[in-house]
Amino acid sequence: RGLWTQQTAEEQEDAMAVLEAIGARIEKTWAELPLLELMDRFDLDDFAFCCVVLAYLPHVDRKYERLYAYLQDDMTRKSPGTALAVQLFMPKGGNMEQYLARFTRQGRFSRLFEREALARGELVLHPLTLEYLSGGTIADRQGMTVFDGAVRRPDGPLIVQGDAPRRLDRMMEEQLPCVLCLSGGAGSGKRFQIEHLLARQKKRGIFADLEGEGWRERAGQAALAACLLDAYLCF
Numbered sequence: 622r623g624l625w626t627q628q629t630a631e632e633q634e635d636a637m638a639v640l641e642a643i644g645a646r647i648e649k650t651w652a653e654l655p656l657l658e659l660m661d662r663f664d665l666d667d668f669a670f671c672c673v674v675l676a677y678l679p680h681v682d683r684k685y686e687r688l689y690a691y692l693q694d695d696m697t698r699k700s701p702g703t704a705l706a707v708q709l710f711m712p713k714g715g716n717m718e719q720y721l722a723r724f725t726r727q728g729r730f731s732r733l734f735e736r737e738a739l740a741r742g743e744l745v746l747h748p749l750t751l752e753y754l755s756g757g758t759i760a761d762r763q764g765m766t767v768f769d770g771a772v773r774r775p776d777g778p779l780i781v782q783g784d785a786p787r788r789l790d791r792m793m794e795e796q797l798p799c800v801l802c803l804s805g806g807a808g809s810g811k812r813f814q815i816e817h818l819l820a821r822q823k824k825r826g827i828f829a830d831l832e833g834e835g836w837r838e839r840a841g842q843a844a845l846a847a848c849l850l851d852a853y854l855c856f
Contacts, residue, residue, distance in 0.1 A: 623711035655757045662851055663729045668720065671710040673733060675701045676744040677754055700743045732845050749842060753849040764839045765846065766828045770819035779817040789818045815855055825852035
């Protein structure tokens with residue numbers, strides 16, 4: 622039925638006062654808060670945002686594992702279930718089946734969680750999501766490299782003929798959705814050109830290697846990392 626339908630008017634009023642106090646503190650906080658950045662980049666509504674928080678809390682304090690086990694009447698369940706999330710956060714007038722169905726849809730919200738866990742009805746954050754929320758960034762790993770043009774510089778100067786750099790800059794400045802394909806053999810400087818572009822524009826890029834087996838999984842991880850970091854995706 623949803624938690625709000627089981628609260629008195631006074632309890633709801635107290636809860637809203639707490640939320641307003643938290644919001645006032647956040648407005649006075651100048652540091653970047655990864656959780657709020659994620660909410661904006663993934664366009665999460667209140668329900669989706671609360672689900673992410675619910676899955677993240679045990680990584681802040683292990684006591685939440687005991688709380689989730691108690692709420693689900695199963696001491697072996699240390700992760701919140703999708704049913705628990707709906708019972709807690711479904712807004713007044715919502716439909717249980719419709720909100721449960723949100724976890725089975727393919728989209729940016731569901732990609733924040735481990736797919737296998739969602740299939741079991743559990744909310745477990747994807748390792749990349751957890752890494753970003755915990756530190757505000759994502760470390761390089763095999764087959765995927767993060768290039769932050771605001772803090773990194775390419776290994777050498779850009780020495781090319783033609784107006785390729787100017788054309789790339791114009792494309793970035795137009796800020797229109799597009800796919801750019803650079804052609805050329807190995808060692809022709811395709812990645813080097815993009816690194817210089819990102820450095821000039823002070824933007825982030827995710828470089829993903831799709832050679833060999835397992836390329837689909839690596840592509841999916843790179844796409845999620847690009848969304849988390851607000852970065853350009855470079856295959």
